[in-house]
Amino acid sequence: MREVLLPDGTRVPALGQGTWRMGEDPRRRADEARALRAGLDLGMTLVDTAEMYGEGGAEEVVGEAIAGRREEVFLVSKAYPHNASRQGLARACERSLARLRTDRLDLYLLHWRGSVPLAETIAGFEDLVAAGKILRFGVSNFDADDMEELWSLPGGGACATNQVLYNVEERGPEFDLLPAQAARCVPLMAYSPVGQGRVPEAGLADIAARHGATPHAIALAFVLRRPDVIAIPKAARLAHLEENRAALDLVLTAEDLAALDARFPPPTRKRPLSMI
Ligand code: NAP
Numbered sequence: 001m002r003e004v005l006l007p008d009g010t011r012v013p014a015l016g017q018g019t020w021r022m023g024e025d026p027r028r029r030a031d032e033a034r035a036l037r038a039g040l041d042l043g044m045t046l047v048d049t050a051e052m053y054g055e056g057g058a059e060e061v062v063g064e065a066i067a068g069r070r071e072e073v074f075l076v077s078k079a080y081p082h083n084a085s086r087q088g089l090a091r092a093c094e095r096s097l098a099r100l101r102t103d104r105l106d107l108y109l110l111h112w113r114g115s116v117p118l119a120e121t122i123a124g125f126e127d128l129v130a131a132g133k134i135l136r137f138g139v140s141n142f143d144a145d146d147m148e149e150l151w152s153l154p155g156g157g158a159c160a161t162n163q164v165l166y167n168v169e170e171r172g173p174e175f176d177l178l179p180a181q182a183a184r185c186v187p188l189m190a191y192s193p194v195g196q197g198r199v200p201e202a203g204l205a206d207i208a209a210r211h212g213a214t215p216h217a218i219a220l221a222f223v224l225r226r227p228d229v230i231a232i233p234k235a236a237r238l239a240h241l242e243e244n245r246a247a248l249d250l251v252l253t254a255e256d257l258a259a260l261d262a263r264f265p266p267p268t269r270k271r272p273l274s275m276i
Helices: 026-041 053-066 086-100 118-130 144-152 177-183 205-211 215-224 238-247 254-263
Strands: 003-005 011-013 046-048 074-079 107-110 137-140 162-165 188-191 229-231
Touching: 026 046, 026 053, 026 238, 046 053, 053 074, 053 086, 074 086, 086 118, 107 118, 118 137, 118 144, 137 144, 137 188, 144 177, 162 177, 177 188, 205 215, 205 254, 215 229, 215 238
Parallel strands: 046 074, 074 107, 107 137, 137 162, 162 188, 188 229
Antiparallel strands: 003 011
């Protein structure tokens, strides 16, 4: 499994697993946990979840999936902005740890910016690091100006990643966010890398045919072409998991990339960050 370097020198898998929409239906939980374990077996050991997903249900599914395998996993969860005060973060983290049946998170993210001052959220994260409840912190849905503000604050330079919407149809981060983060060795974690299951056939089908792959695999390979991007597709179906794992080894040619640029032009000016 190719790895991506975090600012503190830790290496994480370039391809992980998302969990949004898991844990919402009790009848599907066992299958979802099985899918996550299958993903671990394929080397996709970075698992992304959040207290928001299924209002804790997804974290419970992850807890079930990683039981007995915690050491293999780089575990990421996120706090709601309304829980991002110093005290609120400590309580939210305890609840997440209990649902995940673990004593620590590898990475804890602020899900998106809310009304709590960033300095207070950083202080909350620092408390959790000091207590060993989380090993590092990061943010999500931060645009370039939000990142600059974060980096300007005491402790903000320790931010490990920014998780944002980035895929072949949403290339806005390439204009300013990715370069700004690259300058600080802060990788971007790309969510919805296969467009929530809907990728356009036009522009991808020809390339897919050349590689004997699917349009989804091409879309994922596109996101994974950069050494500073971690992708976290969510897949409950084994066929999808296997296809996504194979996409990591799929090398897009200069011809492929030129065709993708023609169909999905890279940004030539600032585009505000999109959010799902
Ligand atoms: P996604 O990963 O782009 O798409 C997931 C959907 O695509 C699922 O319906 C899945 O189907 C399907 N799929 C996966 N691989 C496929 C393949 N190879 N071929 C065809 N279909 C495929 O979208 P996402 O779930 O929105 O994003 C991924 C993760 O990012 C989330 O699960 C979550 O962990 C995180 N996220 C974070 C934020 C944030 O605000 N920070 C926002 C959105 C998402 P099956 O499940 O049926 O296999």
